[in-house]
Amino acid sequence: MQKWIMSGVLTIAVVMAIVLMFTLPGKEQVAEEEKPTMPEVTMDAAAAEAVVKDQGCISCHGDQLQGAVGPNLQKIGSQLSAEEIYTIITKGKGGMPSFKDKLKAEEIANVAQWLAEKK
Numbered sequence: 685m686q687k688w689i690m691s692g693v694l695t696i697a698v699v700m701a702i703v704l705m706f707t708l709p710g711k712e713q714v715a716e717e718e719k720p721t722m723p724e725v726t727m728d729a730a731a732a733e734a735v736v737k738d739q740g741c742i743s744c745h746g747d748q749l750q751g752a753v754g755p756n757l758q759k760i761g762s763q764l765s766a767e768e769i770y771t772i773i774t775k776g777k778g779g780m781p782s783f784k785d786k787l788k789a790e791e792i793a794n795v796a797q798w799l800a801e802k803k
């Protein structure tokens with residue numbers, strides 16, 4: 685009888701452990717939070733240029749995006765994908781400030797796509 689209870693408890697514990705393994709956020713989900721997903725937008729070059737001017741991107745990256753405090757972005761599309769650029773603008777990186785609170789996700793996505801086409 686005692687043995688039967690013990691194996692019952694053990695079985696429940698194993699089942700709980702398996703359920704937890706699947707319900708707790710895995711590594712993949714955590715990585716996704718670190719890498720925000722870019723919303724899909726239709727690229728609008730004029731709007732992107734306006735954001736880049738108004739948000740002071742050009743004060744660090746140069747009025748022709750030729751680089752200043754920040755790196756040259758004239759051929760950034762050959763190095764980074766739109767998603768990667770989206771992540772950098774959203775979260776910031778090193779001396780690059782985060783624009784998460786200043787711009788809408790769609791605006792960042794538009795600028796990211798515009799920059800990604802610069803090759």
Ligand code: HEC
Binds near residue numbers: 743
């Ligand atoms: C305060 C100065 C500053 C402002 C404002 C700024 N950046 Fe940056 N940016 C930087 C710096 C510095 C880096 C380099 C970060 C690093 O790699 O450590 C950078 C990196 C980047 C990169 C990645 C370049 C690469 O070669 O890896 C992109 C893309 C970028 N900025 C776009 C933008 C856009 C778009 C804006 C406006 C919404 C903006 N930046 C505003 C300073 C700035």
